[in-house]
Amino acid sequence: MEHQTYFHSVTLNKDLCRGCINCVKRCPTEAIRVRDGKARILGERCIDCGECIRVCPHHAKRALSDGMEALDGFKYKIALPAPVLFAQVKHLDHTGRIILALKRIGFDDVYEVGAAAELISQSTMEYMATYQGPIPLISSACPAVLRLIRVRFPDLLDHLLPLQPPVELAAVMARRAAVEKTGLKPEEIGIAFITPCPAKVTAVKVPLGNQSRNIDAAIAISRIYPQLIQEIKKMQPEEFVHLSHMGRIGLSWAANSGESTGSGQRRYIAADGIENVIKLLEAVEDEQFTRLDFMELSACPGGCVGGVMNVENPYAAAARIKRLARDLPHVGTQWPTPEWLPEEVFFNKKIEPLNVMALSNDPTQALEMFAEIQSYERKFPGLDCGSCGSPTCHALAEDIVKGYRTEDDCIYLLKDKLEHLAESLAGLSHPTPTEDYEDDSE
Ligand code: SF4
Ligand code: SF4
Structure with a gap:
């Protein structure tokens, strides 16, 4: 019998998902991200281990099977x-x-x-x-x-x-x-x-x-x-x-x-x-x-x-x-x-590696991307808090370099950015004295 080339038993019920990131933190292949408040499984990385089903407190993950x-x-x-x-x-x-x-x-x-x-x-x-x-x-x-x-x-x-x-x-x-x-x-x-x-x-x-x-x-x-x-x-x-x-x-x-x-x-x-x-x-x-x-x-x-x-x-x-x-x-x-x-009794087909964790097939490009990831990581607080929806700061840096996210997804960087913006706005509403300001109070 011919077999299909893509299938995953583990799936997400979006309606039940609350975006709590429990599953994101436990997935062994970093195959889950939370975006717009909902988990999303990256199919090419998922190994159907069921770990996310075990840990989801809202029963949002389930496994498909036949009847x-x-x-x-x-x-x-x-x-x-x-x-x-x-x-x-x-x-x-x-x-x-x-x-x-x-x-x-x-x-x-x-x-x-x-x-x-x-x-x-x-x-x-x-x-x-x-x-x-x-x-x-x-x-x-x-x-x-x-x-x-x-x-x-x-x-x-x-x-x-x-x-x-x-x-x-x-x-x-x-x-x-x-x-x-x-x-x-x-x-x-x-x-x-x-x-x-x-x-x-x-x-x-x-x-x-x-x-x-x-x-x-x-x-x-x-x-x-x-x-x-x-x-x-x-x-x-x-x-x-x-x-x-x-x-x-x-x-x-x-x-x-x-x-x-x-x-x-x-x-x-x-x-x-x-x-x-x-x-x-x-x-x-x-x-x-x-x-x-x-x-x-x-x-x-x-x-x-x-x-x-x-x-x-x-x-x-x-x-x-x-x-x-x-x-x-x-x-x-x-x-x-x-x-x-x-x-x-032997395998009759070679099991090939799945290079989904590699940054690029081109070694030079992979090195450049790795350097870029490291520079993002230096900016991040290193808390691996998961608030961005990626499992670790490193994973977020990788997601950014691959073009899936922006650094504004890090709530700490965003907070710093907003604070600077707030200071700038405050400065605009209370202009500081300039050289041609004339004190005519006397
Ligand atoms: S643990 Fe459950 S509710 Fe929380 S993000 Fe994952 S699927 Fe959604
Ligand atoms: S089944 Fe396993 S590999 Fe797939 S998303 Fe869940 S925890 Fe990750």
């Missing part, structure tokens, strides 16, 4: 539940319940993404056994991190583990199996990913590292949850106990460090939360980790359990994942490893 109707035109419908979906239901006693509930709300079949994650874990081990390139290798599973590297750390692209995210592999396997089972054409089969975060919605619509789009819809966990809960209440154990194929390794991918332990890493760091991720990527750029093999980085706090499209508290979800994993009968997936796996 079940997105699969209406397909003859056979398959759900790909993210491992973290199984952590959303309080007191869940068996992963098979979720699978049966998905079937009852309209899916013909269900492929657990966790089972594909186990095949990716296996492929990671095999790839790293002979790998000779730059270390640490950085996991490519979190699409927000992938996009962050592309936008802010393009020099680290060759550290990326070049393997497909589990959901893409699950989609390829599910479609092939459905064609075989039903005799339908591949395009008659509709596949929906049940997702915990906007970054994965965007990755479904505009995949990175993939020539073609394998998934037809991305449905938010929060959107499908009310229907699932209704169904889960009405089940007998004999109806669902045989339905789950995922093992402990795959389910554990839902929380931080699940991927690293699942792929048998010994010298690794698993970090979560976008600010921690940025600090670690800066450290990799500075070559501080020369003896580390692997880095698992998740943009959301706690890993996928912290995704903004979940319904459960991330800590409760992480605890539930541990409990459910303990109770699963198998360590790894019960799916047979397909013969075609080795070649299909």
